[in-house]
Amino acid sequence: MNKVQERSQEVLAIRNLHVSVGEAEIIKGLNLTVNPGEVHAIMGPNGSGKSTLVNALAGKPQYVVTKGEVLYEGMNLxxxxxxxxxxxxxxxxxxxxxxxxxxxxWQFLKSAVDAVRTHRSLKELSVREFDRLLTEKIKIAEIDSELTKRSLNEGFSGGEKKRNEILQMLVLDPKLALLDETDSGLDIDALKIVAQGVNQFRGPSKAIVLVTHYQRILNYITPDYVHVLMEGRIVKTGGRELALELEEKGYDWIREASGVARE
Amino acid sequence: MTQVLTKYDKYVTAFQSLERSQAAREPQWVRDIRQRALSRFSELGFPTARRGNENWKYTNVGPVANANFEYAFGASRDGEKAIELRGIAPWGQDWVNLVFLNGRYSEVLSTKPSSAYAARVTNLADAFLRDGEVLEKHLARHATFDDDGFTALNTSFLRDGAFIHIPEGESVQAPIHLIFIATGSDRPSASHPRTLIVTGKHSKATIIESYIALSPAPYFNNAVTEIVVGDQAQIEHYRLLLDNTEAFHIGTSQVYQGQDSKFTSTIFAKGAALGRNNIHVLLDAPGSSCVLNGLYMTSGTQHMDNYINIDHAKPHAFSRLNYKGILDGKSRAVFGGIVVVRPGAIKTDARQSDKNLLLSRDAEVNSKPSLLIFADDVKCGHGATAGHIDGDSIFYMRSRGLDIDTASRLLIYGFAREIIDTVQVEPLRVYLEKLFLGALPSFKLLFGERA
Incomplete structure (x- = not known):
């Protein structure tokens, strides 16, 4: 197998990524490969760069990539x-x-779906087709359908906002989902709904990078890999059991083992 | 003093020729009002920001005072028939339309109601002869010209305009649309549109005023509207400033409200190089309530000034003011709102808000809502904001696949929508949606190269 073919099988390939926000370098040489069908959980202490990583991957203007490369389905992301x-x-x-x-x-989601479809040379959905799609996904995200008639997220509760993110994910049907602490601030019922939405989405062609502080959500979404991010680098990778270990022991033992200085 | 008079000579000359030419058919009282108004105008002149005149602090009407406007009332009406209203103004199948060219009634373009119609809708020149009793009681009684140069000037040229009288208990379903058209000419022209709306007890009506230009030539619109809202009456009033960007538009609405009456005013301002929208509401009876909404959108070097005065003269009255501005280019907006609560006006409930969205770094807004409270036991509040488009919101929308242009349009429209959605007349709302969506600038203009 030559190199190009091998790469095109990966959904995401991050090589030696460096990201700065303003003057500060937050991500300092990060490597990560995500294959189709995989769920990667990224954990780490506050300020380790978890949110920076996913925001940089989504292209937030303030997050400047100073070095490294990111291939998404073999393309320069x-x-x-x-x-x-x-x-x-x-x-x-x-x-x-x-x-x-x-x-x-409703209007926002319809515009977004149409933008995605147009990009993929598909016809825009008719109002009826879109309504059918939306109704189907609303059931999974367990969102009150009245909310879709309101202004986006305006006056929504914290849980409703997070479920609305899941709804948007299901409607847009991406290949790579980056979930930035989607579990934070959720009560157990809302957490189960969010997890259910992610599990519905999960599939052999999909890839998920899930940033979280707590291993709790991993009780419902079983990851293939758990990575520990510290000081802008992945310092340890393991399976589901690593998350449990982190919950029990905190991060200090990894810090010592990997030689990362305490801030 | 001599200098002042010289400056306004052209208005005096125009006035004199007007009196000579056509005054004979008009009742004496109309001529008297005009004469008094002209005398007053000669004394007042146009307002200036001098000597602590807060009402005109941020708006310089020097360009209006110094320009050499021709009185356009008698301008040629060639081509009148060819004017296609549906293309230039909002339109409803069942609306009653009164059309004025340069302040003068156009029989050809208007669709007056039939005689079976519940309300009297006609032009003032006609009403002078037939509706003397109502007119004499109300005309120039509410919009007084003692201390307002523009109203004095308008009244000096009080010759035609719109007259609407809704009798007691009558409910008029179809909106009444007053269309004031500036036809434009080689030389800058002035017109003084005038409207009197008198509504009886328990009556109901929807009235739209549109100010429209046929050409890009500069002109001066000096409009005055008087509205009497009878006891328990419900009046919806819309005012569309669709002047061209060379125009000067000074508009004054003076509203008088009776007991338990409801008045809704919605202003849409898009045109004019210099625009001033004065609204004065006198809540003169218990239980009266008014809701004043406004949306203004400026670009280039436009200057838009809203000056809203709500006078809570009696107890148990209610007022809401909600204005929004979208400013682009080097344009400037001024908002001056005063809520006065008179002694004894207990249980007043008043709230005013002016919010602005600045699309460029060179746009500027001076917003100064204020309260003057002379009574106890009242609920009053006010607020003003000005801000730019939120970059994080734009990124959020881009992360869903929308380009910057679409994202910014959705956000700007979202901002404007709160006002547009209050419009109860369906064809008018659709018209305004299109108008504002079509006029939205693209985000690329806002933040330059940052794409």
């Missing part, structure tokens, strides 16, 4: 505008979803 990344199938579920006053959820 970093050369794409954020909206092109989204149309190519990269989705970021925000840690803090924004409220968009006056922008109706």
């Amino acid at each position: 970093l050369a794409m505008l954020p909206e092109v990344r989204a149309r190519e199938g990269v989705f970021l579920a925000f840690q803090y979803p924004l409220e968009l006053p006056g922008v109706r959820t």
